[in-house]
Each structure stands twice: as structure tokens, then as C-alpha cells.
Amino acid sequence: MEEKKHQGVKWSWTSAIIGAASAIAATSILSAKPKDPTFHLISINFTSLKPSLPVLDAEVLLTVHVTNPNIAPINYTSTTMSIFYEGSLLGSAPVQAGSQPPRSCQLLRLPARLKASQLAQHVKRVVADVAKREMVLDAAVDIAGTARVLWWDHNFKVRVHSHVTVDPVFLDVIDQENTTKLQLFASGRWIN
Numbered sequence: 395m396e397e398k399k400h401q402g403v404k405w406s407w408t409s410a411i412i413g414a415a416s417a418i419a420a421t422s423i424l425s426a427k428p429k430d431p432t433f434h435l436i437s438i439n440f441t442s443l444k445p446s447l448p449v450l451d452a453e454v455l456l457t458v459h460v461t462n463p464n465i466a467p468i469n470y471t472s473t474t475m476s477i478f479y480e481g482s483l484l485g486s487a488p489v490q491a492g493s494q495p496p497r498s499c500q501l502l503r504l505p506a507r508l509k510a511s512q513l514a515q516h517v518k519r520v521v522a523d524v525a526k527r528e529m530v531l532d533a534a535v536d537i538a539g540t541a542r543v544l545w546w547d548h549n550f551k552v553r554v555h556s557h558v559t560v561d562p563v564f565l566d567v568i569d570q571e572n573t574t575k576l577q578l579f580a581s582g583r584w585i586n
Contacts, residue, residue: 430574433554434459438565449510456487456504462494469493470539477506478532480519484512529562551577
């Protein structure tokens with residue numbers, strides 16, 4: 395009697411293996427928890443002085459190493475990084491729209507203009523920082539974009555805050571602490 399039950403069923407090992415592999419792949423993709431990208435300031439290079447009477451503004455080039463540790467490629471919109479000294483907005487650096495492949499690293503070169511008038515507001519502190527050859531700068535940027543997983547685009551926002559100690563004489567990066575906070579848009583709301 396058992397033999398008659400199984401006679402009408404055709405079994406294919408190929409279909410079973412493809413089905414199991416598809417189930418495992420779908421489960422791993424859907425259950426993969428997004429990871430925060432990492433940002434690391436590599437260098438600050440002085441490029442020029444621009445007259446902004448009665449002082450001169452400095453133009454610098456920031457080189458930032460960015461890592462996307464996720465399994466999905468990302469596309470991001472243009473934004474602006476704000477640079478602060480002693481709580482005052484010192485300058486900004488535009489971040490052009492772009493993309494980054496999954497599990498990859500890339501270097502971003504961001505031109506920034508630093509306002510000498512803002513440094514002049516903190517002249518005593520600036521002189522002390524130059525004397526000890528350590529100046530603390532903070533930078534913040536919000537980056538928004540999409541990450542494509544299979545056929546769906548998922549919106550995301552990343553808040554990056556950097557606390558950087560530089561040598562104000564040679565513009566060397568001495569130390570830095572970078573924090574990122576990733577938010578995804580799902581089910582009509584932002585989740586952490």
C-alpha cells in the first residue's frame with residue numbers, strides 16, 4: 395500500500411538542491427543586519443588662501459576613507475559636511491552624490507573652505523592650540539540614500555560625527571574618534 399502512495403510522485407535531486415539553496419540565500423539576505431559604514435580622515439592638505447577682507451580664508455582638501463561593510467551597494471545624495479571649532483561653524487565641505495559597491499572601501503576628496511573670521515572669534519584659544527600644536531575640530535554630516543537588496547531599494551540615513559585632533563602648523567591628523575548612526579526606512583517609519 396505504501397508503494398502505491400509514492401508511485402505518482404516524481405523526485406528530483408536537482409530541484410531539491412536549487413530550492414534549498416534559494417531558501418538559504420533568501421533567508422541570509424533578508425536576515426542580514428545592516429552595519430554602520432566607517433569613516434576615517436586620512437589627511438588635510440592646504441590648497442590656497444582666499445581673500446575675505448579683513449582676513450584670509452583657507453581652502454583645504456580633506457581625504458576621507460569610507461568603508462561600506464554591507465552586502466548591498468549604496469547610492470547617496472549630495473550633502474554638506476559642517477566643520478566646527480569650539481562650537482562655532484568654521485567651514486564646510488560639499489559631498490557630491492555618488493555610489494559605493496558592497497563590502498568595499500573608497501577615498502573621498504572633499505574640498506573645504508575654512509573661515510578665518512570664525513577662528514578670530516577664538517583668538518586666544520587658537521594661539522594656545524598653535525603653541526601646543528594640537529587643535530580639536532568637530533565635523534558632522536548627514537548622508538541619505540538607498541541600498542538595493544535584490545529588487546528593492548531601501549532608504550537609509552547615516553549621521554556621522556567626527557572629533558579630530560590636528561597639528562595646526564603642519565595639518566597632520568594626530569587623533570580622531572568617529573561615530574556613525576545608521577537609520578533605515580521600513581514600514582513607513584525610520585528605525586535604528
